[in-house]
Amino acid sequence: MATPLPPPELHMYHSTLIVSAGFAAFLALAGCGNSDDKESLRPDLAFSAGVSATPIDPAVGQPITLGWTVVNRGQKDSKACTWRVLSNGVTLVEGTIAALQTDQTTVITATITDTPGYHTYTVLLDATNLINEDQPSVAYQDPVGVGEANNSAAISLVVAAASGG
Numbered sequence: 001m002a003t004p005l006p007p008p009e010l011h012m013y014h015s016t017l018i019v020s021a022g023f024a025a026f027l028a029l030a031g032c033g034n035s036d037d038k039e040s041l042r043p044d045l046a047f048s049a050g051v052s053a054t055p056i057d058p059a060v061g062q063p064i065t066l067g068w069t070v071v072n073r074g075q076k077d078s079k080a081c082t083w084r085v086l087s088n089g090v091t092l093v094e095g096t097i098a099a100l101q102t103d104q105t106t107v108i109t110a111t112i113t114d115t116p117g118y119h120t121y122t123v124l125l126d127a128t129n130l131i132n133e134d135q136p137s138v139a140y141q142d143p144v145g146v147g148e149a150n151n152s153a154a155i156s157l158v159v160a161a162a163s164g165g
């Protein structure tokens with residue numbers, strides 16, 4: 001017995017679906033969460049410099065603006081994802097990193113206040129790990145860190161107690 005071929009009308013329908021713009025739109029909408037895993041080129045969000053703070057010597061109650069620049073140094077565009085600022089493992093503030101093309105950057109600022117004392121603020125990129133940034137490509141050379149390992153940076157500040165009194 002020979003193996004029966006699929007019905008010709010089904011085969012034709014399948015081929016038409018693959019090349020249709022409708023299917024491409026469906027992939028873009030429904031496949032955005034996992035499509036990275038199937039490709040060798042991936043985004044890689046990273047800090048293009050460290051985290052800055054203004055002022056660098058804040059007093060208690062004074063707003064502190066943290067700033068950093070995110071670059072997509074991978075070989076594929078990234079979708080929008082989440083950044084967070086943590087102190088002692090607690091999220092102080094979070095926001096959205098816009099979708100970035102390869103080599104595109106975006107500047108992000110976050111304003112916090114804190115109690116007196118020495119504090120370390122850690123900024124996490126792609127904090128919910130929405131984007132697969134592991135770089136399987138052999139050709140990918142990274143002098144700083146690879147993929148998921150370069151998604152955090154920190155700054156430490158001393159917040160002064162209220163003066164006088």
Ligand SMILES: [Ca+2]
Nearest residue numbers: 044045133147
């Ligand atoms: Ca990264």
Ligand SMILES: [Ca+2]
Nearest residue numbers: 126129131133
């Ligand atoms: Ca990630």
